[in-house]
Amino acid sequence: MRVPGAGRRLRCTVILNANAYARGDPMRLKARTLVPLSMLLVGSAGCTGEPEPPIPARVAGTITIASDHQRLVKGFEWARDAALGYAREGDPVGKWFEAALPGREAFCMRDVSHQAEGALALGLYDHTLNMMRKFAASISPKRDWCGYWEIDRYDRPAPVDYRSDEDFWYNLPANFDAVQASERAWEWTGDPAWLTDPTLAEFYRRTLNDYVERWDEDGDGIMESPESAGIRGIPTYWEGEGPRAATGGDLVAAQYAANRAYARMLRSRDHPGDVSDAEERDAEAARLRALFNERWWSSEHGRFYGAILPGGAFDTTHVPAMQIFPLYFEIVTPERADPLFEGLDPGVNVEENSYLAEAHYRYGRDARAFGFLLAQMDPGLARRDYPENPFTAVGGVVRWLAGLRPLASARTVETRSRLTPDVEWLELSDVPVLDGSLRLRHEGRESTRLTHQSGSWTRWRAVFAGRYELLFVDGEPIAATQRLTLAGEVESFVELDLERGGTRSVSVPGH
Numbered sequence: 001m002r003v004p005g006a007g008r009r010l011r012c013t014v015i016l017n018a019n020a021y022a023r024g025d026p027m028r029l030k031a032r033t034l035v036p037l038s039m040l041l042v043g044s045a046g047c048t049g050e051p052e053p054p055i056p057a058r059v060a061g062t063i064t065i066a067s068d069h070q071r072l073v074k075g076f077e078w079a080r081d082a083a084l085g086y087a088r089e090g091d092p093v094g095k096w097f098e099a100a101l102p103g104r105e106a107f108c109m110r111d112v113s114h115q116a117e118g119a120l121a122l123g124l125y126d127h128t129l130n131m132m133r134k135f136a137a138s139i140s141p142k143r144d145w146c147g148y149w150e151i152d153r154y155d156r157p158a159p160v161d162y163r164s165d166e167d168f169w170y171n172l173p174a175n176f177d178a179v180q181a182s183e184r185a186w187e188w189t190g191d192p193a194w195l196t197d198p199t200l201a202e203f204y205r206r207t208l209n210d211y212v213e214r215w216d217e218d219g220d221g222i223m224e225s226p227e228s229a230g231i232r233g234i235p236t237y238w239e240g241e242g243p244r245a246a247t248g249g250d251l252v253a254a255q256y257a258a259n260r261a262y263a264r265m266l267r268s269r270d271h272p273g274d275v276s277d278a279e280e281r282d283a284e285a286a287r288l289r290a291l292f293n294e295r296w297w298s299s300e301h302g303r304f305y306g307a308i309l310p311g312g313a314f315d316t317t318h319v320p321a322m323q324i325f326p327l328y329f330e331i332v333t334p335e336r337a338d339p340l341f342e343g344l345d346p347g348v349n350v351e352e353n354s355y356l357a358e359a360h361y362r363y364g365r366d367a368r369a370f371g372f373l374l375a376q377m378d379p380g381l382a383r384r385d386y387p388e389n390p391f392t393a394v395g396g397v398v399r400w401l402a403g404l405r406p407l408a409s410a411r412t413v414e415t416r417s418r419l420t421p422d423v424e425w426l427e428l429s430d431v432p433v434l435d436g437s438l439r440l441r442h443e444g445r446e447s448t449r450l451t452h453q454s455g456s457w458t459r460w461r462a463v464f465a466g467r468y469e470l471l472f473v474d475g476e477p478i479a480a481t482q483r484l485t486l487a488g489e490v491e492s493f494v495e496l497d498l499e500r501g502g503t504r505s506v507s508v509p510g511h
Helices: 018-023 070-084 109-121 125-138 173-189 198-215 227-233 249-269 274-295 321-328 334-342 356-362 366-377 388-401
Strands: 064-067 106-108 150-152 162-164 405-407 412-416 425-433 436-443 447-454 459-465 470-473 476-479 481-484 490-497 503-507
Touching (some): 070 109, 070 388, 109 388, 109 425, 125 173, 412 436
Antiparallel strands (some): 481 490
16 A cells, blocks of 8 residues: 555555463453353353254355444445455456555555455455465565565566566565454454465564564664665555655554464464464564553654654654554554544545544544444545455444454354444344354344354354443343453453354343
């Protein structure tokens, strides 16, 4: 992606578990458990008892929506159909979807990483895996462990960005972005290829080791790009006006997110030595987060610096777009986030703005997030059809508004309604999750019903905003457990069995 200044042309081209809390994951604050974990494993109810039917072949794009909020329904249906219209098969590159400027017939590493969750919600599992494998295979020591910024339908680096190994375009946050997106894809699909495919596994390892070492000129564990690197190693996603950076704040944030993601994948893979390696990655993530929130914060301006300049000084130029990425990658602590969001307004292009809804949802600003999400789907939005926009709108509705979070590492599906008062109810059907599908209905934020349509997953974690000692499961009171969100807000949840073909409901007291 190019995130330009005004007037420039754009070209772009958790699972909660006891071990996670015991580790003190910096982004998962400790829960206050009211009851032993064994009391959370509520028995199944409302199931068929019949032999399980075979899992049907997945058909992309079967997801449907219903709601009393017709603007949301129409917007989602547009985003779904527009995104599916970009899916391609039969080309030399294999299954892919457009993730660059329409007409370029290519996909960009930043765009694919950002579009991935929407693509998975549409069932484009094979497309996403194929494209990420292509990026992973493209890294090379000859290019200082950079890959191809864009790959076209002919299975080649897009000529507009690549002329030779000495002359090509590359934004350094991209490798890290792809690692964190791959971890989310693993959790959504449960496909072990995301963990064990040799090309992907080497990409993760090289990115967190060789890539960092090659670009870390002063040995502090943070990458720097000399001016002599030119476009061959741009140290940020920002490409607008201002001096060339040595290190972008978004680069540090992306590196942090990649370390966290890689640690989770190592634990899921569970090969010899993976646990100790995961602990090292978690420790490095914690170091980067502390460093960023302390050193990169400007008390004078109430925001983060966007970059470090070649001489070592912070760039004092205010680039609003560069405040989005630290929030998106979750490196920002809650106390830093509050003033940051106050000045976070829509930018100059649709690509930049496609991050706004998710950044707000991540930090519990649901009402403003919903406004940004509706804006993405508004028929009057300029360049609404840019692929990143409909894909991320789908992801915003499914993953964030509906709060649907498949967790392959626990064979669990998690839900949490983030509906605002102007949406009384929302229902999503035939949603691809793990190796099957589900139907989800929220009544406000007070009641959720889930139907296990297909697949081998059998667990549901029903989460609700707020502190509740009890939640009602199929009408019966069950002790709830509490945890804290990234923003420091309390959530309450129960975990249930949910057999294939079964439907269960959970609600807060009084509903």
